[in-house]
Amino acid sequence: MGYKSLWSMRLWRYYLRSAERTIKVFRIINIIFVVGSTIIIIVLISLFTPLFSRTVVYLLQHLPLPTMTGAAMSSPPTAYVVIGGGLTNDANNDIVLNSYSLNRVRTVATAYHDLPLPVVLSGAEAPWLGQWLIEHGIDGLISENASMNTCENARFTAKRIPLNHVYLVTDSYHMARARRQFALNNINSTALNAPLPMPRDWMQPAQNLSHSRRAYEVAAYLRDVLRPQPNCRSAEEVSTEQLLTPRGKPVKTSN
Numbered sequence: 001m002g003y004k005s006l007w008s009m010r011l012w013r014y015y016l017r018s019a020e021r022t023i024k025v026f027r028i029i030n031i032i033f034v035v036g037s038t039i040i041i042i043v044l045i046s047l048f049t050p051l052f053s054r055t056v057v058y059l060l061q062h063l064p065l066p067t068m069t070g071a072a073m074s075s076p077p078t079a080y081v082v083i084g085g086g087l088t089n090d091a092n093n094d095i096v097l098n099s100y101s102l103n104r105v106r107t108v109a110t111a112y113h114d115l116p117l118p119v120v121l122s123g124a125e126a127p128w129l130g131q132w133l134i135e136h137g138i139d140g141l142i143s144e145n146a147s148m149n150t151c152e153n154a155r156f157t158a159k160r161i162p163l164n165h166v167y168l169v170t171d172s173y174h175m176a177r178a179r180r181q182f183a184l185n186n187i188n189s190t191a192l193n194a195p196l197p198m199p200r201d202w203m204q205p206a207q208n209l210s211h212s213r214r215a216y217e218v219a220a221y222l223r224d225v226l227r228p229q230p231n232c233r234s235a236e237e238v239s240t241e242q243l244l245t246p247r248g249k250p251v252k253t254s255n
Helices: 003-047 050-061 099-114 126-135 150-160 175-184 205-213 216-226 240-244
Strands: 080-083 087-089 095-097 119-122 142-144 165-171 188-194
Touching: 003 050, 003 205, 050 175, 050 205, 050 216, 080 099, 080 150, 095 099, 095 126, 099 126, 099 165, 099 188, 119 126, 119 150, 126 142, 142 150, 150 175, 150 240, 165 175, 175 188, 175 216
Parallel strands: 080 119, 080 165, 119 142, 165 188
Antiparallel strands: 087 095
């Protein structure tokens, strides 16, 4: 066999091996593309159905809480704590509870009529939450008016009144982060989940997407764990007078 023939055979073998490797690479790329596309399609579809939001809530409900000590672990709930969900303006441009806050006071009102316990209202929304509850036959309220975020809700509530174990009222997406913050202040909590304004409905993709957007609470939870928010004031930075002073006055409404 001549030198040229031997060289040609070697080139041919090299070409075949290169072609085989190229085919394998393209097969891997194709598999990755198909799998990745399938995952993206499934995620996009689930965002507009109850699947994604239910998965997020399940995950949030099973996140661990920080270790608590003493009476926090042995005493039953002795109060309700309602975390404000925001305010809005009505048709007359008066400040009123938004639908998130409204669902939370409705939830605590139902629970209170079954089991009367002190009600603690936390956040700038406290005067409006209190006004609604008074108008619905619930008084003797305890307000903390200074907190501006979930971390401060827990810190300032702990400063406002000694508590070991509470029924915590917020929505199911926010609950895990809120319970963690209260646990960091050695307050145990039993969840009372308030519904979101829009229900889950397989036939209402826009409503399901609103639920899916609440999945940001997972990222917020991880942020609190890995890099606590810098705008959470310590209890020492806020006076008792500030906790007791409302930052607004609700408009009196009729029952």
